[in-house]
Amino acid sequence: MQTWEQIINTALLGTDKRTLAISEWPPELAAVAAQLQASVTDREDLFLQTAALAFNYRQCGAKPLQKEGLSITKAQLEEKQYCSPLALQTLKDIFDSESISLLQFWLQLCEAKGRIVTPEFVPELLNLGIPQKKLQNLVAACCGKRGEWLARFNPEWNFSTATTDTELWQTGSIEQRKGVLEELRKTDATTAREWVLQTWAQEDAATKVEFLLILANNVNEGDIAFLESLSKEKSKKVRDLALWLLKQIPGSPIVQQYQQVLQKTVTIGKKGLQIKLPAGLDESIFKTGIDKLSNSKEFTDEEFIVMQLMQSVPPLFWENRLNSTPDLIIRTMQKDATNKKFLPALVQAVVAFKDQRWATAFMQNSQVFYIDIIPLLPVKEQEFYSIKFIDQFAENIIEHAIKREDTWSIDLTRAIFIHTARSVYQYNRSFYSRYIHCIPVGIVTELEKCAPPEEYLATTWRNTGEYITRLLELKKQTIQSFND
Amino acid sequence: MQLSEEQVLALAPDESSKKSGKELCNPAKWVSRGVNELALWGECQGSGSKPYQAQVDLVNIAFKCSCPSRKFPCKHGIGLLLLYARYKTAFTSTAMPAWVSEWISKRSERQEKQAVQKERAVDEAAQAKRRQAREQKVSDGIEELLQWIKDIIRNGIINIPEKGSAWFENMARRLVDAQAPGLAGMLKNIAAINFYREGWQSEFIDQLLRLYIVATGYRNSASLSPLLQQDLRSWIGFTQNQDELKEQTGITDTWLVLGKQLTEEDNLTIERNWLYGVTSNRYALVLQFLIRGQGGQLSLTPGLFVQAELVFYPSTVPLRAIVKNQIATEKTQQYKGFANWQEVVEAETALSAAWPVRSERPFIVEQLRPVYFEQQWWLQDCNHAMMPIKSGFNSIWKLLSLSGGEPLNIAVVGKEKLYEPFGVWYQQEYKIL
Numbered sequence: 001m002q003t004w005e006q007i008i009n010t011a012l013l014g015t016d017k018r019t020l021a022i023s024e025w026p027p028e029l030a031a032v033a034a035q036l037q038a039s040v041t042d043r044e045d046l047f048l049q050t051a052a053l054a055f056n057y058r059q060c061g062a063k064p065l066q067k068e069g070l071s072i073t074k075a076q077l078e079e080k081q082y083c084s085p086l087a088l089q090t091l092k093d094i095f096d097s098e099s100i101s102l103l104q105f106w107l108q109l110c111e112a113k114g115r116i117v118t119p120e121f122v123p124e125l126l127n128l129g130i131p132q133k134k135l136q137n138l139v140a141a142c143c144g145k146r147g148e149w150l151a152r153f154n155p156e157w158n159f160s161t162a163t164t165d166t167e168l169w170q171t172g173s174i175e176q177r178k179g180v181l182e183e184l185r186k187t188d189a190t191t192a193r194e195w196v197l198q199t200w201a202q203e204d205a206a207t208k209v210e211f212l213l214i215l216a217n218n219v220n221e222g223d224i225a226f227l228e229s230l231s232k233e234k235s236k237k238v239r240d241l242a243l244w245l246l247k248q249i250p251g252s253p254i255v256q257q258y259q260q261v262l263q264k265t266v267t268i269g270k271k272g273l274q275i276k277l278p279a280g281l282d283e284s285i286f287k288t289g290i291d292k293l294s295n296s297k298e299f300t301d302e303e304f305i306v307m308q309l310m311q312s313v314p315p316l317f318w319e320n321r322l323n324s325t326p327d328l329i330i331r332t333m334q335k336d337a338t339n340k341k342f343l344p345a346l347v348q349a350v351v352a353f354k355d356q357r358w359a360t361a362f363m364q365n366s367q368v369f370y371i372d373i374i375p376l377l378p379v380k381e382q383e384f385y386s387i388k389f390i391d392q393f394a395e396n397i398i399e400h401a402i403k404r405e406d407t408w409s410i411d412l413t414r415a416i417f418i419h420t421a422r423s424v425y426q427y428n429r430s431f432y433s434r435y436i437h438c439i440p441v442g443i444v445t446e447l448e449k450c451a452p453p454e455e456y457l458a459t460t461w462r463n464t465g466e467y468i469t470r471l472l473e474l475k476k477q478t479i480q481s482f483n484d
Numbered sequence: 485m486q487l488s489e490e491q492v493l494a495l496a497p498d499e500s501s502k503k504s505g506k507e508l509c510n511p512a513k514w515v516s517r518g519v520n521e522l523a524l525w526g527e528c529q530g531s532g533s534k535p536y537q538a539q540v541d542l543v544n545i546a547f548k549c550s551c552p553s554r555k556f557p558c559k560h561g562i563g564l565l566l567l568y569a570r571y572k573t574a575f576t577s578t579a580m581p582a583w584v585s586e587w588i589s590k591r592s593e594r595q596e597k598q599a600v601q602k603e604r605a606v607d608e609a610a611q612a613k614r615r616q617a618r619e620q621k622v623s624d625g626i627e628e629l630l631q632w633i634k635d636i637i638r639n640g641i642i643n644i645p646e647k648g649s650a651w652f653e654n655m656a657r658r659l660v661d662a663q664a665p666g667l668a669g670m671l672k673n674i675a676a677i678n679f680y681r682e683g684w685q686s687e688f689i690d691q692l693l694r695l696y697i698v699a700t701g702y703r704n705s706a707s708l709s710p711l712l713q714q715d716l717r718s719w720i721g722f723t724q725n726q727d728e729l730k731e732q733t734g735i736t737d738t739w740l741v742l743g744k745q746l747t748e749e750d751n752l753t754i755e756r757n758w759l760y761g762v763t764s765n766r767y768a769l770v771l772q773f774l775i776r777g778q779g780g781q782l783s784l785t786p787g788l789f790v791q792a793e794l795v796f797y798p799s800t801v802p803l804r805a806i807v808k809n810q811i812a813t814e815k816t817q818q819y820k821g822f823a824n825w826q827e828v829v830e831a832e833t834a835l836s837a838a839w840p841v842r843s844e845r846p847f848i849v850e851q852l853r854p855v856y857f858e859q860q861w862w863l864q865d866c867n868h869a870m871m872p873i874k875s876g877f878n879s880i881w882k883l884l885s886l887s888g889g890e891p892l893n894i895a896v897v898g899k900e901k902l903y904e905p906f907g908v909w910y911q912q913e914y915k916i917l
Contacts, residue, residue, distance in 0.1 A: 014640025
């Protein structure tokens, strides 16, 4: 409005320097302004009254902007059902609890049941997904079509736009790509490798490392050609990682080569295994990450080489080579001081080749507890040994337990809590909040039993227990609300 | 008195008290719990050997607790009220223990004393003298203010940003001394203008003119209608006697609580409740002033339909009202909003013509959809007319998500060309944004 601009310009300079001209004003306004000019003598009063008149004229004449052709695309209709009111109330409570682990648990159930949240929850969930990259796929799934539509207006929420795994792999962020690759690798190792191959040339070294680490899961003979081709990669990290993976595939040339060397090196005698490197040892093995010189006082150079080779040979080789069973081999080796030194190398081979039979044999026959073997055991045995050795290896056992995605048994939880209740600083509230998905609801009634005898610790534990109880109530409520 | 969880949390002095209060909302934490029509009490086991004794006066909300916290109310008070809001059945005892009954009876004694003081005869002559003295003071203050405004206009406003807020506050203080707190408040608003923002000149002149209109209007009020005189007096800061208002007959209707705005000044929380009467088709603003730690007499929860009798303050454009009687809470009712923006601006024109200085008002506008145009969000009606949404509106994403591109009936507060959405009807349910 030109009139208003004239007023502002006059006000800026002041009535001392400038007089308000009303000649170009709308006629009805100019007429009243002219009357004022005739009757008001004081310059400032005249300006203020004229301006006040124009102010209300402007205010009274305010109109909306008429704009044809401007529109907004509509969100697609939802294909999935909305969650129950109870589930949504629980989600609200989970927002309040600030436990990301509970949120993840809720989202997993919601996705598994094929449900979505109502539109009012969508923005908050999308916002939570921004820093929580791991939750992004779940958030996108639970926000349905409305989330997909809303994300078009906010680039930070872009993670929800691609829905199929292939789309995510092709267009998603690095975290999303890792996520889908990891899932695919579990179910279809070959396609996962093919995906990696398709884009390999375009990836930077850091991403290549990330992808290779994912391929470590379910690494198999089909991967050999690809992994061998990586020996020409620029990045040393990538080359080393490829080699490390090759050493975990029983059929790979490198493992075969090691086996051939060990075949000639190890014989069985009265005292157990006899070790002597053959003359004219194939020097090429030293180009595959095997050190020639020992870095430990315990091992001679020769033993050191053999120890390294043992780490990368499937335990099954020893059954064939020695024509014996895992139990017998372990027991025999334990009897001899020199042989005993090689047991940790054998354990590493068991872990690398994920040999469950050998893992069980080690747990049953070894005088030493090897924590690395725990993940290879069936869940029941894992828990049995975790509880058995928790007093000696509490931290390691807890470290392994929190890596699990499933719920712990009540017995294991109790054993863990008895330990964590004593270390209130190391295992504070955020520990329980973070791993609440592992903690079974049924432990609520047993929390009191986990209290340490010292009064000062017991008081703290009571408070922590109440916090855990509250989280578990939410967890229970989540389970219930998706059961209906 | 029935307080919702939301209302209880609004009483908390800070975020950490809210959080701690929530943690205490657990029956296991309370050794004893009791309630009757006068008080709510409980003993909470804290870190000490004796449990803390927390009590709440339910008639005139007030707190007392034996814990050493300096916060008011402390987490125990908040926790106790939250517990009552969530688990009423956990409050089994109704007989007040000694520590509660002593406190309650002391409080009621004090209130009775105050009531007796109120009832004492008023010396009318002295009152008239005081009134006259005040009016003289206000008139003097206004003369000074007008001179100050004219000086600004004479010298030009180009150098105003350099003056700094102290310059305005100085004038505001003089107006407080002149017993014109309303004008002082308007000046404080001018001081709060962001002079670094483009367009400050227009905003400044707007506010200055409003001040000028009120000041000159008051000077010339003898020739104006009584209602306009009332408007001027209330903008200057003369208070309306609420007891007198309550004696008048109000409008009984079912009022939908459209929204609630909270602003804080020093230790005072101002609660602005926007209401809409479904039968009378009138909008109302009910203010409640809360002093830290004291609950309000009113509990208006946004989204609820409340049957109540409201008395409006006398005005040419009545908006502010007091609740004379709150009868009951009702279920969802039908309502009728403005069909489009044209209807809104027409209503606005009528209001501005009657009283140009008026502040923003609520409107229910039907079938609006959010659209993005020229780097900002607008609300577009069914005729493709649109108004911009106030910048800094936090809940745009929630609004957008509820809309999904479809038009919604929206409650907004604003005036002229800027509106802020408050709530929307989503599947026949009113949702607060």
